Amino acid sequence: xxxxxxxxxxxxxxxxxxxxxxxxxxxxxxxxxxxxxLLRRQLLTDAFPDGALPHEDALAAEYDATRNTVRxxxxxxxxxxxxxxxxxxxxxxxxxxxxxxxxxxxxxxxTLHEHGRVTNEVRATVPxxxxxxxxxxxxxxxxxxxxxxxxxxxxNGVPLSLDHTYLPLDTGTALLGADLENNDVFHLLExxxxxxxxxxxxxxxxxxxxxHSAAVLETPRGxxxxxxxxxxxxxxxxxxxxxxxxxxGDRIAMSGLLHRSA
Amino acid sequence: xxxxxxxxxxxxxxxxxxxxxxxxxxxxxxxxxxxxxLLRRQLLTDAFPDGALPHEDALAAEYDATRNTVRxxxxxxxxxxxxxxxxxxxxxxxxxxxxxxxxxxxxxxxTLHEHGRVTNEVRATVPxxxxxxxxxxxxxxxxxxxxxxxxxxxxNGVPLSLDHTYLPLDTGTALLGADLENNDVFHLLExxxxxxxxxxxxxxxxxxxxxHSAAVLETPRGxxxxxxxxxxxxxxxxxxxxxxxxxxGDRIAMSGLLHRSA
Numbered sequence: 299x300x301x302x303x304x305x306x307x308x309x310x311x312x313x314x315x316x317x318x319x320x321x322x323x324x325x326x327x328x329x330x331x332x333x334x335x336l337l338r339r340q341l342l343t344d345a346f347p348d349g350a351l352p353h354e355d356a357l358a359a360e361y362d363a364t365r366n367t368v369r370x371x372x373x374x375x376x377x378x379x380x381x382x383x384x385x386x387x388x389x390x391x392x393x394x395x396x397x398x399x400x401x402x403x404x405x406x407x408x409t410l411h412e413h414g415r416v417t418n419e420v421r422a423t424v425p426x427x428x429x430x431x432x433x434x435x436x437x438x439x440x441x442x443x444x445x446x447x448x449x450x451x452x453x454n455g456v457p458l459s460l461d462h463t464y465l466p467l468d469t470g471t472a473l474l475g476a477d478l479e480n481n482d483v484f485h486l487l488e489x490x491x492x493x494x495x496x497x498x499x500x501x502x503x504x505x506x507x508x509x510h511s512a513a514v515l516e517t518p519r520g521x522x523x524x525x526x527x528x529x530x531x532x533x534x535x536x537x538x539x540x541x542x543x544x545x546x547g548d549r550i551a552m553s554g555l556l557h558r559s560a
Numbered sequence: 561x562x563x564x565x566x567x568x569x570x571x572x573x574x575x576x577x578x579x580x581x582x583x584x585x586x587x588x589x590x591x592x593x594x595x596x597x598l599l600r601r602q603l604l605t606d607a608f609p610d611g612a613l614p615h616e617d618a619l620a621a622e623y624d625a626t627r628n629t630v631r632x633x634x635x636x637x638x639x640x641x642x643x644x645x646x647x648x649x650x651x652x653x654x655x656x657x658x659x660x661x662x663x664x665x666x667x668x669x670x671t672l673h674e675h676g677r678v679t680n681e682v683r684a685t686v687p688x689x690x691x692x693x694x695x696x697x698x699x700x701x702x703x704x705x706x707x708x709x710x711x712x713x714x715x716n717g718v719p720l721s722l723d724h725t726y727l728p729l730d731t732g733t734a735l736l737g738a739d740l741e742n743n744d745v746f747h748l749l750e751x752x753x754x755x756x757x758x759x760x761x762x763x764x765x766x767x768x769x770x771x772h773s774a775a776v777l778e779t780p781r782g783x784x785x786x787x788x789x790x791x792x793x794x795x796x797x798x799x800x801x802x803x804x805x806x807x808x809g810d811r812i813a814m815s816g817l818l819h820r821s822a
Contacts, residue, residue, distance in 0.1 A: 327772035328684070328710065332724055334770075335804040336693045339789060342763070345693075361691050374770050400662070400764070403818040422590070429623050431598045431607075448590065462594055495820040501604070502662070504766035504786035504809035508636050510589035522784045522809075524766035527601060533820070542597040547766035547784075556665040558757040558795070 330370035333361055337371060341380055342395050342551060349391035351381065379521070379548040393548050396453065400554030403498050403530065405482025406451055406459065414454040420478050421448040425467065432464050435529050436537050445470030447478065450514055457515050458549050462542040469538050484530070487538055496533035502526055502552065507544070515546050522547035592632035595623055599633060603642055604657050604813060611653035613643065641783070641810040655810050658715065662816030665760050665792065667744025668713055668721065676716040682740050684710040687729065694726050697791050698799050707732030709740065712776055719777050720811050724804040731800050746792070749800055758795035764788055764814065769806070777808050784809035 337357075340346065352360065357368045372389050375381045382392045399409045407416035425443040433440040447463040463483060465473065472490035473483070488494055503525045512519040523544045530539040599619075602608065614622070619630045634651050637643045644654045661671045669678035687705040695702040709725040725745060727735065734752035735745070750756055765787045774781040785806045792801040 327770075331770065331773060332708075332804075333691075335724065335789070336691055338765075339693055339763075362689060377770065378767055395765075397763075400762070400816075400818070403820045427624060429595075429598055431601055446594075462597065497820065498818045500662070500816055500818055501601075501659075502764060502786070502814040503600075503657075504784040504807070505640055506768075506782075506784045506809075508589075508593065508639065511593060520768075520782055522766040522768045524764070527597070528818075542594075545766070547768075552764040554762055555759055556662070556762055557759045558665045 326367060326370070329363060329367045330374060333357075333363055333367060333371035334374040336361070337375060338378075338380065341375070341391060342397070346391065350387070351389040351391075353388055379517070393456075395549055395551050396458075397553045398545070398550050400552045403484075403495060405484035406453075407482045408484070410453055416458075416482075417452050417455070418479050418481075419450040419452070421450060423447050423474060423478070425470075428464070432540060435540050436464060436466050438466050443467050445473065447473075447483070449478070453549075456549070457517075458546060460511055460514050460544045464540040466538060483539060483541075487530075487532075491532060491538070493532045493534060495538075496531045496535065498528050498530040500526060500528045504547070505544075511544055515544065517546050517548070524550055524552065588629060588632070591625060591629045592636060595619075595625055595629060595633035596636040598623070599637060600640075600642065603637075603653060604659070608653065612649070613651040613653075615650055641779075655718075657811055657813050658720075659815045660807070660812050662814045665746075665757060667746035668715075669744045670746070672715055678720075678744075679714050679717070680741050680743075681712040681714070682709065683712060684708065685736060685740070687732075690726070694802060697802050698726060698728050700728050705729050707735065709735075709745070711740070715811075718811070719779075719808065721805050721807045722773055722776050723806075726802040728800060745801060745803075749792075749794075753794060753800070755794045755796060757800075758793045758797065760790050760792040762788060762790045766809070767806075773806055777806065779808050779810070786812055786814070 354365055354368045358365050372381065372383065376383060379392055381389050383389050396410055396413050410416060424446055426446045427441045428436065428438055428444040430440050432444060433442065436444060438444060445465040445467055447465070449461045450457060451459045451461060469487060469491055473486050476486045484495060505523050505525045507515065507517055507519060507521045507523045509519045511523065512521060524547050526543040526545065528541045528543065529537055531537050616627055616630045620627050634643065634645065638645060641654055643651050645651050658672055658675050672678060686708055688708045689703045690698065690700055690706040692702050694706060695704065698706060700706060707727040707729055709727070711723045712719060713721045713723060731749060731753055735748050738748045746757060767785050767787045769777065769779055769781060769783045769785045771781045773785065774783060786809050788805040788807065790803045790805065791799055793799050
């Protein structure tokens with residue numbers, strides 16, 4: 299008996315006809331989501347090296363699922379923008395998702411170096427008076443100028459993230475003449491200060507892309523965005539870099555290792 | 561000169577009229593997003609303890625922005641479901657966002673204990689034949705039964721996450737009689753095995769809620785979801801718990817500390 303049937307039996311016992319119908323529909327949706335989650339994982343770990351997923355029948359057999367469930371699961375992945383379905387070809391990878399390390403404080407070019415070349419389109423570099431929450435975190439007087447940098451970051455030409463960066467003016471000014479198009483700010487900060495970075499407080503959220511971010515990132519309006527807020531300190535404790543980074547949800551995943559003991 | 565003007569001057573120099581117009585529109589959108597990011601941070605850190613944001617004029621003055629920019633920023637936060645705007649009252653917090661620790665391996669009830677009570681609606685507990693990617697990660701023979709658990713998790717009655725969990729049957733069976741409604745699986749696993757958890761491989765992604773997950777989580781279809789895949793091992797190295805967790809993007813943020821040196 300396939301697991302969908304077993305699950306149905308298990309949950310549906312004693313249910314009325316209408317309730318049983320609802321339960322079946324729910325379980326089909328659950329099964330599709332379960333399968334989509336397993337396939338998402340396979341896609342992320344390059345389990346389909348030529349980018350083509352097995353045929354629906356093969357997936358149905360492998361995952362002990364109905365063809366309907368397989369189709370629903372593939373529809374979910376398509377809605378996420380991960381795969382496209384081509385007539386006569388089948389289901390193929392639409393976009394690769396790259397793993398951004400969560401275990402160590404790293405810049406984008408650094409964490410993705412084995413996947414290709416990161417380039418940055420610098421959309422703005424301009425001193426602005428620090429708004430109170432920026433001033434407080436960068437430990438500068440409120441209203442004092444900080445350097446604001448806005449970059450669209452690409453991997454091998456493909457948009458990955460839109461970054462808003464605030465730097466205190468003392469270190470920031472030294473970055474004005476630097477090659478921001480081809481370097482991580484982390485790398486430049488360590489170069490100009492002669493001090494290694496120490497730690498960063500990070501905050502990760504899932505948000506929907508507003509119309510404007512979506513246009514810049516070349517993704518549909520409302521698409522899921524992985525939003526990283528990060529306050530980075532030099533090894534001597536000085537806060538030097540406050541960033542608000544919008545990663546395209548279909549192109550970046552964060553991966554790391556957590557330990558139980560503190 | 562307000563920073564929006566300065567930014568405009570900086571970028572707009574030498575632009576044609578049409579290009580200048582486009583640039584101005586772009587910069588207004590950029591400014592709104594910048595402000596929304598700062599306010600999102602304030603919301604997350606409870607900077608408005610009574611849940612009411614300052615009046616638009618006050619925000620405009622504080623952030624040196626136009627009222628138009630303030631309105632656009634508030635619209636972005638409203639689109640995310642973080643605030644609502646009430647006539648005569650102003651902008652108020654719609655939902656609290658809770659920080660889930662990223663520094664230590666913790667269950668939901670554990671990480672949120674100071675914010676209230678986590679309860680779990682157990683939607684399914686059923687043995688299923690392990691699909692290949694599950695079998696491989698849990699180190700059981702492909703097709704061997706594993707325990708599948710599906711839970712809707714709430715904090716103080718409010719839906720936070722939809723969790724799919726796969727457990728090897730040896731430890732899983734011991735959980736069948738346990739109080740899954742009021743306990744983290746982590747806590748139960750440590751109890752029944754008598755072994756502390758060791759580490760977990762995690763993967764974090766932003767995805768859009770499919771229709772069915774959205775309905776279960778009581779959030780709009782397509783809403784941003786923070787998706788956590790987590791394979792947890794006992795301290796002796798045995799993998800014991802593979803989870804696919806969908807957190808509502810408007811209710812959970814992940815926060816932690818990263819270090820530069822490995």
